[in-house]
Amino acid sequence: MTSNVALAEIAQPYAQALMSVAESNNITEQIGEDVRGLLNLLQESNQLRNFIDNPFVEADDKKAVIGRVLGEGANPYLRNFLMILVDRRRISFLADVCQQYLVLLRQLTQTVLAEVTSAVPLSESQQQTIKEKVIAMTSARQVELEATIDSDIIGGVIIKVGSQVIDASLRGQLRRLSLRLSSS
Structure with a gap:
């Protein structure tokens, strides 16, 4: 770009x-x-x-x-x-x-772009579940998924919609646990 x-x-x-x-x-x-x-x-x-x-x-x-x-x-x-x-x-x-x-x-079509990063390719049902959650979160009519594969996240998904990021990856959970343990 x-x-x-x-x-x-x-x-x-x-x-x-x-x-x-x-x-x-x-x-x-x-x-x-x-x-x-x-x-x-x-x-x-x-x-x-x-x-x-x-x-x-x-x-x-x-x-x-x-x-x-x-x-x-x-x-x-x-x-x-x-x-x-x-x-x-x-x-x-x-x-x-x-x-x-x-x-x-x-x-024009009131569609939001959801950038989804996962460790493995998502099934159709997983993609549909993500779309439904994003629609509920944003009140958009439709969701366009842009999926990428990143094995470094170990498991789970990272969803980015606009400036909002939902990190439900194992790597993110481990990082948050590490921060909690180090601050204790």
């Missing part, structure tokens, strides 16, 4: 423009799914990210690669939007714009 200035000055207005187009065409969720896919692709492929970020690569070459990455079934509004980012030399902010779009989409 780039600096907050770049986020506020560049990514936010472009994300708002994409949201405006999506809302006027009633395709906010469809664009959201495509944006999530793009973000996953950028996170998984250093080669693609470096190609897009490289200022010495010609705009036509970037457009051709983006066209191939999106494929034929891509939303034409999103495709055109990405071409505008290339033309305006803002494509290097693509990940930030995508993240901002998802923030706007969550606000």
Whole structure:
């Protein structure tokens, strides 16, 4: 993620423009799914990210690669939007714009993002239980889970919703026990 200035000055207005187009065409969720896919692709492929970020690569070459990455079934509004980012030399902010779009989409749908860290992958029922607890805690309509695996927490989960952190991990419990014992 780039600096907050770049986020506020560049990514936010472009994300708002994409949201405006999506809302006027009633395709906010469809664009959201495509944006999530793009973000996953950028996170998984250093080669693609470096190609897009490289200022010495010609705009036509970037457009051709983006066209191939999106494929034929891509939303034409999103495709055109990405071409505008290339033309305006803002494509290097693509990940930030995508993240901002998802923030706007969550606000629109009254969805909160819950970042869940667990020692092992969570089952569907565990994920559903976490979603229900987060809904009760935040009064949101929906919860979007972003799960990560960290074997260092030994067991349990750490849930982060906004600035609130719920540490129900074994590592956290052991740390709290250690602090209590050392202060006694």
